[in-house]
Structure formats: C-alpha cells, structure tokens
Amino acid sequence: MAKIELNVDGKSHTIDADNDMPLLYALRDDLGLKNPKFGCGLAQCGACTVLVDGQPVRSCVTPVDSLGKSKITTLAGLSQNGVPHKVQAAFIEEQVPQCGYCMNGWVMTTVSLLATTPKPTDAQIEEAMTGLKCRCATHVSIMRAVKRAAQA
Amino acid sequence: MNQHINRRHLLSAFGALTVSVVMPGVSARAATLGLEKRPALDPKKLASYISIRQDGTAIAYFGKMDMGQGTDMGVAQMVAEELDLPVERVLVDMGDSGTSLDQGGASGSTGVSNGGVTLRNAAAEARRLMVDMAAQHLGVPAADLVVDSGIISSKSTPAKKVSYGELIGGRWFDSEVEWNGQFGNGLAVKTIAKVKDPKDYKVYGTSPRRRDVAPKIMGTGDFVTDIKVPGMLHARLVMPEIAGASPVAVDESSIKHIPGARIVWEKAFLGVVAPKEWDAVKAMRALKVTWSDAKAPFPEQKDLYSHIRNAKPVKTGGEGAFLKEPEKVADAFKGADKVIESTFEWPFQSHASMGPACAVVDYQPNGQTTLWTGSQKPHHAGYGVAAVLGLKNEQVRGIWVPGPGSYGRNDAGDAAIAAAIFSKAVGKPVRYQAMRNEGTGWGPKSPASVHTVRAGIDKDGKVIAWHFHSKSFDRLNVNSNESYPGDSLPGQLIGSPPKPNNVYGTPSNSYKFPVRHETWEVIAPMLDSGSPLRSSHLRDPLGPEIHFAHESFVDEVAFATKRDPVEFRLAHVSDQRDRDVIKAVSDKVNWQARTGARKERKGDVAFGQGIAYSTRNGTRVAVVAEVEVDMKTGKVRGKKFTVAHDCGVVINPQLLTQTIEGNVSQALSRAIHEEIKFDTKNVTSVDWETYPILDITERPLTIDVVLINRQNIPPNGAGEGSMRPIVAAMANAIFDATGVRLRQGPFTPDRLRAGLA
Ligand code: FES
Numbered sequence: 067m068a069k070i071e072l073n074v075d076g077k078s079h080t081i082d083a084d085n086d087m088p089l090l091y092a093l094r095d096d097l098g099l100k101n102p103k104f105g106c107g108l109a110q111c112g113a114c115t116v117l118v119d120g121q122p123v124r125s126c127v128t129p130v131d132s133l134g135k136s137k138i139t140t141l142a143g144l145s146q147n148g149v150p151h152k153v154q155a156a157f158i159e160e161q162v163p164q165c166g167y168c169m170n171g172w173v174m175t176t177v178s179l180l181a182t183t184p185k186p187t188d189a190q191i192e193e194a195m196t197g198l199k200c201r202c203a204t205h206v207s208i209m210r211a212v213k214r215a216a217q218a
Numbered sequence: 219m220n221q222h223i224n225r226r227h228l229l230s231a232f233g234a235l236t237v238s239v240v241m242p243g244v245s246a247r248a249a250t251l252g253l254e255k256r257p258a259l260d261p262k263k264l265a266s267y268i269s270i271r272q273d274g275t276a277i278a279y280f281g282k283m284d285m286g287q288g289t290d291m292g293v294a295q296m297v298a299e300e301l302d303l304p305v306e307r308v309l310v311d312m313g314d315s316g317t318s319l320d321q322g323g324a325s326g327s328t329g330v331s332n333g334g335v336t337l338r339n340a341a342a343e344a345r346r347l348m349v350d351m352a353a354q355h356l357g358v359p360a361a362d363l364v365v366d367s368g369i370i371s372s373k374s375t376p377a378k379k380v381s382y383g384e385l386i387g388g389r390w391f392d393s394e395v396e397w398n399g400q401f402g403n404g405l406a407v408k409t410i411a412k413v414k415d416p417k418d419y420k421v422y423g424t425s426p427r428r429r430d431v432a433p434k435i436m437g438t439g440d441f442v443t444d445i446k447v448p449g450m451l452h453a454r455l456v457m458p459e460i461a462g463a464s465p466v467a468v469d470e471s472s473i474k475h476i477p478g479a480r481i482v483w484e485k486a487f488l489g490v491v492a493p494k495e496w497d498a499v500k501a502m503r504a505l506k507v508t509w510s511d512a513k514a515p516f517p518e519q520k521d522l523y524s525h526i527r528n529a530k531p532v533k534t535g536g537e538g539a540f541l542k543e544p545e546k547v548a549d550a551f552k553g554a555d556k557v558i559e560s561t562f563e564w565p566f567q568s569h570a571s572m573g574p575a576c577a578v579v580d581y582q583p584n585g586q587t588t589l590w591t592g593s594q595k596p597h598h599a600g601y602g603v604a605a606v607l608g609l610k611n612e613q614v615r616g617i618w619v620p621g622p623g624s625y626g627r628n629d630a631g632d633a634a635i636a637a638a639i640f641s642k643a644v645g646k647p648v649r650y651q652a653m654r655n656e657g658t659g660w661g662p663k664s665p666a667s668v669h670t671v672r673a674g675i676d677k678d679g680k681v682i683a684w685h686f687h688s689k690s691f692d693r694l695n696v697n698s699n700e701s702y703p704g705d706s707l708p709g710q711l712i713g714s715p716p717k718p719n720n721v722y723g724t725p726s727n728s729y730k731f732p733v734r735h736e737t738w739e740v741i742a743p744m745l746d747s748g749s750p751l752r753s754s755h756l757r758d759p760l761g762p763e764i765h766f767a768h769e770s771f772v773d774e775v776a777f778a779t780k781r782d783p784v785e786f787r788l789a790h791v792s793d794q795r796d797r798d799v800i801k802a803v804s805d806k807v808n809w810q811a812r813t814g815a816r817k818e819r820k821g822d823v824a825f826g827q828g829i830a831y832s833t834r835n836g837t838r839v840a841v842v843a844e845v846e847v848d849m850k851t852g853k854v855r856g857k858k859f860t861v862a863h864d865c866g867v868v869i870n871p872q873l874l875t876q877t878i879e880g881n882v883s884q885a886l887s888r889a890i891h892e893e894i895k896f897d898t899k900n901v902t903s904v905d906w907e908t909y910p911i912l913d914i915t916e917r918p919l920t921i922d923v924v925l926i927n928r929q930n931i932p933p934n935g936a937g938e939g940s941m942r943p944i945v946a947a948m949a950n951a952i953f954d955a956t957g958v959r960l961r962q963g964p965f966t967p968d969r970l971r972a973g974l975a
Pocket residue numbers: 103104105106107108109110111112113114115124125126127
C-alpha cells in the first residue's frame with residue numbers, strides 16, 4: 067500500500083492503493099467516477115480508455131503508481147461546463163452508441179487523433195482506431211461521427 | 219444514506235430533465251415524478267400503463283426496455299401520436315418491476331409490436347377519457363372538441379379550452395381496461411377508444427432523437443456497473459479449469475493478506491467478496507482451491523459436427539407433410555429426376571458482450587430486496603432472484619439499468635442470480651461483475667448445428683419436393699429468461715437442476731413447392747449442468763444459421779436448374795410483400811441475371827454479389843451483399859450491403875435505419891469471425907484474441923437501406939429481422955466471386971483457402 071497522487075479531470079486526489087493496482091480501479095472504485103469502463107482488463111478493447119497528457123491509454127493495464135504528475139482526462143472530463151467537446155457533439159449528433167459501453171475508447175481515441183491530425187483520411191482513422199471493440203457493431207456510425215468531428 | 223441514481227430515460231439531451239431518485243422505492247420514485255400514492259400495479263387498470271403529470275406531460279410505463287436501438291423512442295412516438303402530444307412531452311419509464319407491469323422485457327423484437335401497441339391502446343383510452351372530462355368541464359359536446367398538443371378546445375368556441383394537466387395532472391386515471399389475462403410478451407389490452415386512422419398520423423414517420431445517447435457520450439449516465447449502494451461489497455466468482463469440476467477444499471489462508479476478503483462457498487458455487495473491487499479481483503486470483511477430479515466433458519473441437527450427427531436425438535419436431543404423411547414425401551422424392559442435397563454446419567457463438575455482466579443485489583429479508591440488472595428481462599430476473607433467495611416475487615424489485623450490451627439471453631441473467639447468492643451469504647448489498655473470460659467463455663451460447671437440405675427436381679427442372687432438416691443442441695438449454703434459478707449458471711452451481719426445453723426452429727419464408735417439409739432433432743448437451751456451452755438465445759435466435767443453410771441452398775438449386783437466384787426466388791416466393799422486398803433490393807443494386815458464379819477478378823482480388831431473403835414474425839428483409847475475396851490470403855471483406863426492409867408502418871426511419879446498420883455489421887462479424895473454440899476440458903475462447911469480432915477496418919463501406927413503409931399495417935419488430943439473411947447473402951456472394959460454396963461457418967481465411975485449393 068502506498069499513498070498515490072492522481073490528477074484527474076483537473077482535480078488532485080490522493081488515494082491509498084497497491085502500487086500495481088490498475089488505474090481503472092482507482093478511477094472507478096476510489097474516486098467513484100463512472101468512466102471509464104471495465105471491458106476486458108487485458109488491453110484488448112478500449113472500454114477503459116482515458117487520456118494521459120492527451121494520449122489515449124488503457125487504464126485497465128496501467129499501474130496506478132506509473133502516472134507521476136501526468137494529467138488524466140476521462141470521458142466526463144472532456145466537456146466544459148456541460149458543453150460537449152466537439153467530438154462528443156459529433157457522436158451525439160450521429161446518435162452513435164447502442165449500448166454505449168464501448169464509447170470511451172472511440173471518443174477518447176478520436177479526440178487524440180484530431181489533436182494531431184485534424185483532417186484525417188479514412189486510412190488514418192482506421193489506423194488510429196483498429197483494435198478498439200464495439201460489440202453492438204456501430205462502426206459505420208462511428209466513422210460518420212469521426213468525420214463530422216473533423217469538419218467541426 | 220442517500221443514494222442518487224440518474225434515471226437515464228429521464229435525461230434529455232443536456233440535462234433539461236435531470237431527476238434524482240432518493241433511495242429507490244416505488245413511492246420515492248412516484249414522488250419524483252410528481253405522482254403520489256400510485257395504486258398498486260394491476261393489468262386491468264389504465265393507471266398501470268399511463269399517467270399525466272401536472273405540467274401535462276405523459277408518462278408511459280413500459281415493461282420492456284431498450285438496448286440502444288431506440289425502442290423507447292418508438293413507444294414514445296406511438297403514445298404521443300394517440301395523445302396528440304409533442305413527443306418531447308412523453309416520457310417512457312421502462313424496465314422497472316416497481317413501476318411497470320411484466321410485459322416480458324426485451325424479447326423477440328416485440329418492443330414495438332406488442333409492448334408499444336399495448337401502451338398505444340392505453341394512450342388512446344386516456345385521450346378519450348380526457349376528452350370526455352373536458353366536455354363536462356367546458357359544457358360542450360365531445361364531438362365539438364379537438365386536441366392539439368395536449369390542449370382540448372371547442373371547435374365552435376375556441377376560447378373554451380382546457381389542458382391535460384389541468385384536467386388530471388398529478389392524479390391517477392381511475393378507469394379499467396380489458397386485459398387479455400396474459401403477462402409477458404402476450405400482455406395486451408383492449409379499450410373503448412379507437413386508435414388513430416393512419417391517414418391522420420403526425421408523429422409516425424418522423425425521427426425524433428434518442429434520449430440515452432447524450433448521457434452515454436458525455437459520461438454522465440449510469441450503467442449497471444456504476445450502481446453503488448452504501449455498505450456494498452464487490453464479488454467475483456472462482457471458476458474451475460475443467461468445466462463441471464467442483465471445489466472440494468478451499469484454503470482460506472491463501473487470501474488472508476487481502477483486506478476484508480471473504481469466501482462464499484455453497485456446493486459448486488465458489489466466490490470471494492471484498493470491500494474494494496481490486497481486492498476482490500486479487501482474492502479471486504489468489505484463492506487456492508482443490509477441485510474435484512472431473513472428467514473432461516467435451517469431444518475435440520474437430521469432432522463437433524460428427525458428435526452432432528451421431529448423437530441420439532432427445533426430441534424431434536417440425537412442420538409440413540413429413541410429420542403427417544411421410545410416405546407422401548418419400549413418394550415425391552421418388553418421382554424426382556434428380557435429388558440435390560447439401561449439408562451446412564454452424565458453430566457455437568457467444569454474446570461476448572462489450573463488458574462482462576454485472577448486477578447489484580441488496581438482500582433485505584424483511585423488506586424490499588432490490589436487484590439492479592442489465593438483463594433484458596428485469597421482471598423475470600427479479601423472479602429468479604426471489605426464487606434463489608426464498609422470497610416472494612413481489613418482495614424483489616428488478617430495475618433495469620443499461621448493461622454492457624444485450625443481444626438476447628447473455629450473461630446478465632447469470633450475474634443477477636450470482637449477486638443474489640452473494641448478498642444473502644454476506645448479509646450486505648453486493649455488486650458482482652464477471653471477468654472477461656467468464657463473459658466470453660462462460661456466458662450462454664447460441665447452439666452449434668448441422669442442417670441438411672434436399673430438393674427433388676423433375677425432368678423439366680421444376681422443384682417438386684423440398685426437405686429442410688436441422689440437427690442441433692437445444693435452442694433453449696437455459697431459458698431466455700432467468701425466472702428459474704436452474705436456468706442460470708450460478709443457480710446450477712448451487713444445485714438447481716437444469717430444465718432443458720429441447721426445442722429448435724424452422725426456416726421462415728414463403729417459398730411454395732409442391733411438397734415442402736421442415737424437421738428438426740435436438741440432441742442432449744455435452745455437459746448437463748454448469749456448462750460453458752449451455753445454449754440459449756443470441757440475437758435473432760437460430761436465424762443466421764438456419765437461413766445460411768436455406769438461402770445458400772436456394773442459390774444452389776437455382777444454379778442447378780440454370781436459373782437466376784433473384785428470378786428463382788420471385789418465382790417461388792408466394793407472399794406479395796416478400797416478393798416486393800426481393801424486387802426492391804434487386805432493383806436497387808441493378809441486379810444482373812446469372813446462372814452460375816461470375817468470378818469477377820482484378821489481380822488477386824475476386825468480387826462477388828449474393829442475395830438472400832427471410833421473414834421474421836411479419837417483418838421481411840431481402841439483402842444483397844457485395845464482397846471482395848483476397849484469393850491469396852483467403853480473407854473476405856463484406857464491402858457493401860443493400861437491404862430492403864418491410865416491417866409494416868415505419869415509426870422512426872432514422873432509428874430503424876441505424877438498427878439495420880448495426881444488425882448488418884454484427885451479422886457480418888458472425889459470418890467472418892465468430893466461432894467458439896473449446897478443448898476437451900473447457901471453452902478456450904475467453905477474450906477478444908481468442909474470440910475476435912469485427913474490426914473497424916473490416917466494417918461495411920456502404921449499407922444502403924430501402925425502407926418499405928406500409929402505413930396501414932401495424933408495426934412488426936425490427937430489432938432482429940435484418941440480422942437473419944446476412945450470413946447467407948455473404949455465402950452466396952463468396953460463391954459468385956470464387957465458385958467456392960462454403961457450407962461451414964464462419965468464413966475465415968482458412969476455410970476459404972481450403973475451398974480454393
Ligand atoms: S478494459 Fe481496458 S482495454 Fe478492455
């Protein structure tokens with residue numbers, strides 16, 4: 067057990083946890099955040115994705131003591147005063163999710179993609195997104211939303 | 219002790235209607251809705267289906283749920299239409315046994331066709347009663363009244379008007395409906411009121427937006443995994459390496475170092491609980507268990523289909539002449555000039571929902587026990603929890619909260635029973651979530667099957683006899699609802715005996731042949747109880763595999779008799795609406811007639827196009843798939859799908875189109891990837907590496923949807939019908955591209971290469 071400091075969605079928190087506990091459990095259980103989700107715990111799906119200093123990271127396999135002073139952003143932390151991030155606005159506009167359980171992975175990965183590649187080609191979108199899972203199979207809606215966000 | 223739960227269905231796009239419930243309970247819930255003292259739920263009372271709030275908003279109480287296809291919006295539109303209210307002013311309170319009657323949960327795509335129709339009838343009756351009340355109140359005859367946006371006014375004296383809210387807002391309708399005596403999907407009501415004439419529809423055919431989307435994207439909505447109850451413990455199950463083994467010794471000291479970790483062990487049910495979730499996971503991994511010496515229950519995977527062929531059937535059934543007049547059928551085949559026969563094989567497939575199932579149970583032996591579940595059938599899950607806890611049904615409230623995906627009877631029903639067993643054992647509220655290997659490996663499966671189809675052809679090339687035969691594991695080895703604990707894995711582990719249903723199904727279409735018969739045999743499960751291969755309903759139960767066989771074979775017969783697949787279907791399909799979808803889809807793609815594989819090729823890539831059609835409880839779908847096959851690697855890409863869809867009147871075209879897109883893509887995943895792998899000891903498909911699904915790089919590039927809107931025909935279910943013909947259309951397209959007829963799924967590179975060799 068160790069005292070570990072985390073900077074999440076602009077707020078500092080200190081938790082008591084095993085050093086090797088995955089960040090996902092700190093976010094959900096210790097901080098009580100509803101995002102991200104446990105999908106596999108194996109870095110295979112993206113349901114647990116958060117941004118660490120802007121990079122999408124699979125929190126289910128990220129040891130909680132490995133973050134240092136990094137800034138962690140969750141899905142709920144993307145919006146400003148309830149105003150959705152442009153990627154969120156595009157996913158809402160396209161009514162993308164069915165069950166919605168996978169959306170962390172897709173939205174967060176899109177945010178980081180557009181930060182470096184504002185006008186991605188289809189191939190660049192695919193390269194950024196491959197490996198993320200959506201069991202409800204909303205892939206065609208996801209593509210529409212990513213393109214809409216890139217135009218916003 | 220306050221527990222705040224944002225009710226997802228009351229959250230409109232940006233929190234215009236955020237409602238928190240303080241301690242879940244019927245009265246607290248009703249109070250938040252502005253409705254005190256709700257009478258007990260009674261199917262004969264109008265108040266059980268609909269109410270009007272003081273502000274004139276209507277609430278429909280829906281005993282089903284929506285898994286993200288927009289069913290609740292469809293229901294809101296149907297209710298709004300009858301009430302002459304803008305759809306924004308209709309709320310749908312769904313999936314909660316504390317607020318809605320048992321309408322069967324989500325089941326068989328009946329959300330709109332059964333559940334919605336019942337609420338529509340109730341809404342029409344509510345409108346009729348309010349118009350009568352207004353007539354009294356305003357002193358004018360009812361015939362002189364019109365309703366617009368919840369305001370009832372006099373045609374002759376427009377100044378005379380009154381709103382729904384003023385008439386009854388905040389009070390309950392005290393009026394009866396004629397109930398048909400059934401619960402579940404069959405629940406229906408008749409009322410005095412007449413429903414609207416389709417020519418007056420204003421809300422049908424429009425596409426208002428879903429209400430659950432923004433919370434899901436903003437990260438503000440609750441999933442069942444997010445429910446927290448004060449004092450709650452986290453639980454994990456400990457499952458054996460060999461399916462069917464049970465614990466004989468458990469070393470408590472192996473988890474002593476984990477704070478607050480405790481063991482729950484009853485017969486073959488073994489698990490751990492801890493106050494912190496990570497500690498529960500650690501304890502599950504650390505626990506030392508000695509397992510019984512169980513015999514490996516399964517054959518080698520390669521022997522699966524011979525196992526099915528050789529197994530003695532436990533039940534047979536079917537339709538058509540075969541059962542009544544077997545001699546006549548035999549005679550019909552005798553008269554044939556040639557008989558064509560093909561056999562098709564389909565593997566076990568998993569729901570493999572996006573997250574492993576979760577449930578929270580707060581066991582209160584002397585009060586109300588609450589279940590929060592992602593199960594599609596929260597009423598039934600509640601009955602199952604009551605049964606396993608030794609309580610009466612009404613002592614358990616089952617509340618549906620969005621789960622991590624839902625395509626039929628997945629592991630959600632198992633999680634509910636597990637959480638109940640844990641909660642009772644430790645005397646505290648318990649949140650149980652499975653691990654990924656359980657979600658994919660231990661959840662219910664769709665059954666593996668073998669289908670044999672025969673056609674007798676006369677000397678003029680006419681089909682004179684047709685026999686479709688399936689041999690399979692039980693369609694419902696565990697029931698599609700979980701109201702009996704033995705229909706769940708944890709229930710079986712604590713000793714509830716399984717009650718297999720031993721049923722299967724037959725193709726659904728309107729082909730007419732002089733003699734046509736359809737039969738099935740169900741075989742026993744390979745492991746009776748506690749099996750990771752127990753079979754149940756997966757979206758469009760049996761649809762993809764039965765119609766893969768049927769529609770592939772239709773193409774085979776068409777080509778064998780030198781006919782074009784579209785022309786052959788149009789000539790043999792007897793229902794006009796069925797012919798219309800086939801015609802619509804072939805027109806849309808500008809179908810070119812052919813009497814064999816065209817094998818179009820550019821370099822290493824072959825191109826093909828195939829058609830398939832099927833019906834499902836009144837909904838008919840025809841699809842044309844366009845594929846590319848890499849002739850070197852054997853990889854198949856489903857590039858374009860054109861779908862003609864007729865489900866009666868279209869309520870929300872946008873949401874219907876997106877539902878179809880999802881079904882096409884999910885069916886494509888099942889067609890090219892999905893196959894549960896196992897060894898003699900257990901299922902070995904346990905994660906996304908060992909059970910791959912569709913990747914975004916494999917998505918269809920185009921899905922063209924042609925909706926045939928039948929304004930005067932009541933709505934049929936649309937949740938699953940378009941799942942059904944996709945696999946077959948893919949198989950037919952692969953044949954067109956390569957000349958290889960794949961009769962075993964899924965269509966992996968290995969199978970393609972073997973066919974091409
Ligand atoms: S839960 Fe982290 S990648 Fe699946």
